[in-house]
Amino acid sequence: MxxxxxxxxxxxxxxxxxxxxxxxxxxxxxxxxxxxxxxxxxxxxxxxxxxxxxxxRFDSVSRVRSRQPLDPAAELALSNELLGPYATVSSLTPATIEPAFVYFMQQVRARRKQWSQRDWDYATAVSRRLNAQFRAVRLDIKGRDELHIRALQTEFTALETGRDVKDLREAVKDK
CATH class of the missing domain: 1.20.5 (Single alpha-helices involved in coiled-coils or other helix-helix interfaces)
Structure with a gap:
């Protein structure tokens, strides 16, 4: 059955x-x-x-670009644009470092869509200087300000990485 x-x-x-x-x-x-x-x-x-x-090819071009030194005058000009009243990074104090990061990220958000990879190289150099000053005064910063700064640092890294991924996607896309 x-x-x-x-x-x-x-x-x-x-x-x-x-x-x-x-x-x-x-x-x-x-x-x-x-x-x-x-x-x-x-x-x-x-x-x-x-x-x-x-x-x-994209990776090779990126490595060549990143090995080229940044023009100090162009870096200073972009630093002045991105940091505005906080452009003298070495003089930032525990009280002014958080507003400097906020101003910096406002400028980055506003300009990032028009930036080339080289512009991102300059913005990264500005970010490094800002981060170095942050490390120098970090022990005197309030906890909530430090947390906000860390969030802004993470956002910058995410925006920069997003641009790298977008450019890589464009480079490998079928044409």
Whole structure:
């Protein structure tokens, strides 16, 4: 009694259809399907090779760019724009460091969409100077101000990384 139920389930699942063909016919079907899979795999591999080459080129260009020294005059000009009244970073105190970070991030948010990777290099240099001053006065900063500064530092890093990812995505995208 269980055998007819099992046979009907197997028939519904299509597992008995192999009994209606010869081994040679099954081999031909397998060969065609294997060829289709090979073609798909070859196409995917070709796309990956192209994307890999583009990513390597992007990485190479980024390394060359980052090795080039920043122009001190351009860095000073951008520092003055991004820090405004807090441009003299070395004179920032525990009371003024948090407003300096707030001002800096307001400027970064407002300008970031128009920036090139080189502009981000300059902004990162400004951020490093600001972070160095933060470390120098950190022990005298109120806890809530330090927490706010840490959040702003994280936001800057996220915005910068987001731009890197966007540029990398554009570099490897099929054109």
């Amino acid at each position: 269980k055998t007819p139920v099992l046979l009907s389930l197997l028939a519904c699942a299509g597992l008995l259809s192999a009994c209606d063909s010869t081994p040679r016919e099954r081999q031909e079907v397998m060969d065609r399907e294997t060829q289709k899979l090979d073609t798909l795999a070859e196409r995917a591999a070709a796309k990956l090779r192209v994307a890999g080459r583009r990513a390597a």
